[in-house]
Amino acid sequence: MGVLDSKVPAGPLANKWTDYKNHINLVNPANKRNIDIIVVGTGLAGGAAAATLAELGYNVKTFCYQDSPRRAHSIAAQGGINAAKNYQGDGDSNYRLFYDTVKGGDYRSREANVYRLAEVSGNIIDQCVAQGVPFAREYGGLLDNRSFGGVLVSRTFYAKGQTGQQLLLGAYSAMNRQINRGKIKSHNRHEMMDLVKVDGKARGIIARNLVTGEIERHSAHAVVLATGGYGNVFFLSTNAMGSNVMAAWRAHRKGAFFANPCYTQIHPTCIPVSGEHQSKLTLMSESLRNDGRIWVPKRKEDSIAIREGKLKPGQLKEEDRDYYLERRYPAFGNLVPRDVASRAAKERCDAGFGVNKTGEAVYLDFAAAIERYGNEKALTSGIKNPDQATITQLGKDVVEAKYGNLFQMYEKIVDENPYETPMMIYPAVHYTMGGLWVDYNLQTTIEGCYAAGEANFSDHGANRLGASALMQGLADGYFVLPYTIGDYLSNDIRTGTIPTNTPEFDTAENEVKARLEKLMSGKGEHSVDYYHKKLGKIMWNKCGMSRNAKELQEAIDEISALRADFWENVKIPGSANGINQELEKAGRVADFLELGELFAKDALTRNESCGGHFREEYQTPEGEAMRDDENFKFASAWEYKGEPKDAVLHKEELVYENIELKTRSYK
């Protein structure tokens, strides 16, 4: 079994979760009142977990760095949430969702976890509707669906382009109900600085009050980390400015293994970088690929003319356009998975066909959809022989109803009207499939320390399908953790409150204070952003959409040197007592500087291409990813041993009993 025991229950795949739930230990309601749980992060996973655990009767303390739980970055998810409801009668089932997810993840996820995710997906929709989440509906009053990348059914539920917002506000409302009952104490504008272990078990955290600067001790019988992903290691990403890896990394340093750090999702449809001042990138939802067609000019000279402003995209005839996704992947067309679409865009741009000033953009064109919807609408509205202007107007109205807020966002940023000119898009860092290693119970390698949502590694393998992040966050929070954590806590009914005046808390607090002092005592050469941007450039250029051994080794050396420079020379004005946004950033960047190196090391170790991890050395003659199941059919779990270069690799062999491993094809 080795160090890593996935604790996957025995029995047939479809019965595992039910059998497991039937045999776990429960905590009786009177005893739950004596048990405390800390939940760090209040996005979909954390908010849902906090609400459900409080509702069950546990005493919950939540922590978030934002001023309100409602602002967690789950709120920015746009397109939708998957569920195997088969409301459309198009052949969907739990098995199919499971299969699509494992295949989409390029056979690098854990079967049992993914099946459970598919199994509870339907409940999520039921739950959210009961809470009053206003999903999109059809005229008959029933729920509407749309399609996302990498699948052949319509299983995505949505609320315009603001699905994440509506689901998060649903979880927030469930939290509010428990806050009102006194079962959740929410600590906003607080950041977890370290995990506290007592006798090998997670028993609390050290947090910093971001307003007063106070260092606080909080104890609990279990700690849930639902703190999202680490995409901001790239500086530019679609993550929020504050999104960070600190909580997960602090747990890693205390013994939680970090799994598959190199699995990063580069999302194909983001607004291209406009200049050096750029602080973040904005996503244009994958749902747009339902109706938008992606293309670049067929001839390089047309691309050059467009870049120089001598030619407009609308002037190019159909036959002069290369709809390269439809050409390369006729079965899935514009709806291939994200990793495939991103690489294809990069391939065209690298070959000189890019369409913006920097040559790093492709078109996402809605003209065909506007025409199609316009004709359809004219027909259903009984308009006979409509002229072109009427059709276009009707079509625009339909597109606006579907994607209005996204088009508005685009126009405000780029200053071009996407109803008239095709959108320009380019891939950007969006999501991280890697994260803390967890077993079937979502427990990390530290007893009593759990990881949920994007913060863990378990469900998406090497590539996540669209609309599955929301599904996983809510599944973990509402339906998985509340069971698995109860089984663990059943041993704690006689433990009583965990005291915070113990040597373990003293040590942890002193370490946190020492670290803050060290940060504040930098020589003062460069700002935190200076280092963060440098790190981001290394990551993007050498650990981005395609990687090779030489550059990964360079990245390791460069990041290591940059980290030393940072600790020596970082400049943080003000003091640690009170609000200090530079100090907050510095703590996060310090951890990114360690994670980034482990990321490169992980990518260097994995001598294959799979999902979002594309090694140039391992590709087919057509440029498709070449997996190596014989040597790399495992999850990498790294153990902290000091410097990232000393991290020790543990392997969880992935077992596929219900799916035949194949070369992933979307052709």
Added chain:
Amino acid sequence: MKLNLKIWRQEDAKSKGKMVNYSLDGVEGDMSFLEMLDILNEQLINKNEEPVVFDHDCREGICGSCSLMINGEPHGPDRMITTCQLHMRKFNDGDTIVIEPFRAKAFPVIKDLMVDRSSFDRIQQAGAYVSVNTSGNTQDANSIPINKEDADDAFYAAACIGCGACVAACKNASAMLFTSAKVSQYALLPQGQVEATERVENMVRQMDLEGFGNCTNTGACEIECPKGISLENIARMNREYYSASVKG
């Protein structure tokens, strides 16, 4: 372009604040307003001065963290966007830009441009939820058909991001648009009917307790709202409130 910035600086909640002038060169039209402030802060840090504190996070107009009164308007001169979506192409070379925090008794200043909006959370905690357990044993989602128009209207109300622009825009610092948006979402849906009476009463009571002002139907909130939350919601909340008081 070159800009003259007049920015509110205040050490903490208890200190007296003041406007401070800064001159900033090299601003480009493609920068967002917050990226312009990033550049100012970078310069302040390099001069060993404390950077300007302001709330921000997603920088794509959905988290509701960013605020700022820009030349007297919440989220600045453009419509239907938040400050993070405002781009500098809306300004001209040589402009003077006055930047202040959202001002209201119920939004005390924490530092510089950062204010405390926890009063909004407390209004939501007073009743903005449906009391269903997250057990997974709820009925099938499609067993509650909802008229598309009602579902859409509920969505438009639910699109509120809780930024507080409505309060900042209001001469009375009223939170009626914010509160009514949530009351409306539930009032329009069958799931919200069961607890409708207590919900509106408790949320309005909390709103008053927090020290927000009354509504005098000026409509500035609707104009400044980055998500276009409609005044109709206030009318709907008033109806809900009256029918709740009749029911007692």
